[in-house]
Amino acid sequence: MKELQIRLSVSxxxxxxxxxxxxxxxxxxxxxxxxSYSPYSHFSVGAAIRLADGSIYAGSNQENAAxxxxxxxxxxxxxxxxxxxxxxxxVAIAIAAFTGGAFLAKPISPCGACRxxxxxxxxxxxxxxxxxxxxxxxxxxxxxxxxLLPLTFDGSEME
Ligand code: THU
Numbered sequence: 150m151k152e153l154q155i156r157l158s159v160s161x162x163x164x165x166x167x168x169x170x171x172x173x174x175x176x177x178x179x180x181x182x183x184x185s186y187s188p189y190s191h192f193s194v195g196a197a198i199r200l201a202d203g204s205i206y207a208g209s210n211q212e213n214a215a216x217x218x219x220x221x222x223x224x225x226x227x228x229x230x231x232x233x234x235x236x237x238x239x240v241a242i243a244i245a246a247f248t249g250g251a252f253l254a255k256p257i258s259p260c261g262a263c264r265x266x267x268x269x270x271x272x273x274x275x276x277x278x279x280x281x282x283x284x285x286x287x288x289x290x291x292x293x294x295x296x297l298l299p300l301t302f303d304g305s306e307m308e
Contacts, residue, residue: 155299161287171241174199175283177207178243179252181222185209193247194222194257198230198278200237206230223263227270238274242267245283256282256289259297268294272303 164172174197181195189212197207208225220228223244230239246257259267259280271277277293291297 157291157296157299160290162290163287167281167288170199170203171243171279171281174205174241174243175245175281175288177205178222178245178281178283179247181207181209181226182245182247182252183209185222185247186211188212189214189216189219191248194244195247196222196226196242196244198226198239199241200230200234201240202234202237204234204237206233221260221263223259224266227263227266231270238276239267239270239278240276241279241281243281243283252283252285254285256284256287258282258289259294261298264294264298268298268301269303271295272305 167175177197178195181197182193185193187193187210194210197205199205206226206229208222208229210222211225212219223242244259246253267278271294280291280294280297282289295301
């Protein structure tokens, strides 16, 4: 038998330990929770994406009475960036969630569909996207979506 071991390294940092640019992205993700349309879940998520040219595109979760039609904050921000600046590689994303009058103490992590969407961008642009997950007790930082979604299918197998 052979075994493949996959390790994930998560750094847990305070806002002060982030660079100024990272902090700006996290604060933008927090701010974006205010534009969430989430009358069904009452769970407001904000996401902010930094592109290679330094610009920021941000989004929030948008729900719908027909539940599956809604969209997560991460893909809302990502598709917005792609639609407006397709020539710029995404280099970092920050995510924050607010519910019951407060930001979560422990961060949320992107759903499988968002991981897949952002992972494919890493392949397409040939560079990792740093993931910063905001929690009041600490910000989880992971180097890439490939780390969050190992054993990937990113389309390269079809070439
Ligand atoms: N949601 C996000 O926007 N991002 C996540 O990472 C997890 C979940 C949204 C989808 C839905 O509007 C609400 O949170 C509850 O699942």
